[in-house]
Amino acid sequence: DIQMTQSPASLSxxxxxxxxxxxxxxxxxxxxxxxxxxxxxxxxxLLIYNANSLHTGVPSRxxxxxxxxxxxxxxxxxxxxxxxxxxxxxxxxxxxxxxxGTKLELK
Amino acid sequence: xxxxxxxxxxxxxxxxxxxxxxxASGFTFSNYGMAWVRQAPTKGxxxxxxxxxxxxxxxxxxSVKGRFTISRDNAKSTLYLQMNSLRSEDTATxxxxxxxxxxxFDYWGQGVMVTVSS
Numbered sequence: 001d002i003q004m005t006q007s008p009a010s011l012s013x014x015x016x017x018x019x020x021x022x023x024x025x026x027x028x029x030x031x032x033x034x035x036x037x038x039x040x041x042x043x044x045x046l047l048i049y050n051a052n053s054l055h056t057g058v059p060s061r062x063x064x065x066x067x068x069x070x071x072x073x074x075x076x077x078x079x080x081x082x083x084x085x086x087x088x089x090x091x092x093x094x095x096x097x098x099x100x101g102t103k104l105e106l107k
Numbered sequence: 108x109x110x111x112x113x114x115x116x117x118x119x120x121x122x123x124x125x126x127x128x129x130x131a132s133g134f135t136f137s138n139y140g141m142a143w144v145r146q147a148p149t150k151g152x153x154x155x156x157x158x159x160x161x162x163x164x165x166x167x168x169x170s171v172k173g174r175f176t177i178s179r180d181n182a183k184s185t186l187y188l189q190m191n192s193l194r195s196e197d198t199a200t201x202x203x204x205x206x207x208x209x210x211x212f213d214y215w216g217q218g219v220m221v222t223v224s225s
Contacts, residue, residue, distance in 0.1 A: 034211035036152075043202060043215040044144075044152065055213060087152055091210025095168045096154040 002026050002090050006099030012107045017078045021102045023088035025069045032092030035064055035073045038101075039084045047086075048073060080106065109133040111203045111216035118222045119193055129186040129203030129216055136184035137161070140206035143177060143188050145199035146218075153199070156188065157206060170196075193223045 003026040013019045023033065031051040036044040046055045048064035051071055061076040075082055083106055088099040115127040127143070143155040156177040157166045165177050176189040186203055200220050204212035 032210065036212075043218055044212075045215065046211065046213045049207065049209075049211045049213075089152070089154075089211065094157075094166050096157075096210055098152040098154070100151050 001095055002029060002093055002097055004088055004090055004097050004099040006088055006102055008102060009100065010103045010105070012105045013078050014107045015078055015080065019075045019078055019104065021073045021086055021088075021104075023066075023071045023073075023099050025071070025090055025092075028068050029090045029092035031067060032090055033064075033066070033071045034089045034091065035062075036087045036089065037082075037084045038087065044087065075104075078106075109205065109214045111205065111214060113201065113203050113216045113219035116201065116219035116221045118224065120225050121194060121223055123193055124189070124191045125193060125221060126190070127188040127201055127203075127219060127221070129188075131184045131186065131203075131205075134205070136179075137181040140208060141177075141179060141186045142204045142206050142212060143186075144202045144204055144212065144215075145197075146202070147196075147199045150199075155201070157210075158186070190221070193221075195223050197221065198223045 005024045007022050033051045035048040038044040047058050052064045063074050086102045110132045112130045119125045140159050142157040145153050158177045162179050174192045178187045200218040202218045203216040205214040207213045
C-alpha cells in the first residue's frame with residue numbers, strides 16, 4: 001500500500017496569513033493526489049484534484065502543487081471559514097489511501 | 108444539485124450483518140463510478156470500496172474483502188454496501204461518494220453511523 005505522510009498534524013495561524021500543508025507519498029504517485037476539507041461535524045469536500053486543479057466553486061486562495069512523492073496545499077489570506085481539517089488522498093493505485101489529516105485553527 | 112443520501116446505519120452486534128443504501132440524485136448516476144469511504148470516531152478517512160459505473164468492476168480494501176459487497180442499481184440510482192461478519196473495528200461513519208472517474212471523490216453524502224458493539 002502507498003503510505004501518505006501528512007504534516008503538520010495541527011496548525012495555528014492568524015487571519016490573513018498564508019499556510020502550507022505538506023503530503024509525502026511512499027512512492028511516486030504521478031500527480032494522482034487530491035485534497036479535501038472537512039469542517040467540524042460535516043462531510044469532507046473536494047478542494048484540489050490532480051495535485052493542482054481547483055474543484056468547481058473552491059475559492060482561488062486555495063492552491064495545490066507538487067510532483068513525484070511531494071505535494072502541498074497552500075491557503076492564501078486565511079479566512080475564518082477555513083478552520084477545518086484537511087486531508088490528502090492518493091488515487092494512483094489501489095487501495096486509495098489518505099493522509100492522517102491536518103487540523104487548522106485560528107491563532 | 109448533486110445529492111447523496113445514505114441510510115441503513117445503526118447499532119449492530121459483532122458478527123452480524125447490515126446493509127447501507129445511498130440514494131443519488133441531481134446527476135446521471137449510471138455515468139459515474141461510486142465509492143464508500145469511512146471514518147472512525149475522531150479518526151481519519153479510509154477508503155472502503157469502489158464500483159464502476161456499470162457495476163462490472165469492484166475493488167475493496169483488504170480488511171473488508173470477503174465480508175463487504177458493494178453493488179448498485181442504476182435503474183433506482185442507488186448504491187449499496189452489504190456488510191457481513193461485522194467487527195468492532197468497522198465502527199465508523201460511512202460516506203457515499205461519487206468518483207469523478209479517476210479515483211478522487213467530488214461529492215460526498217452526509218454520512219451514516221455504523222456502531223458494532225455487543
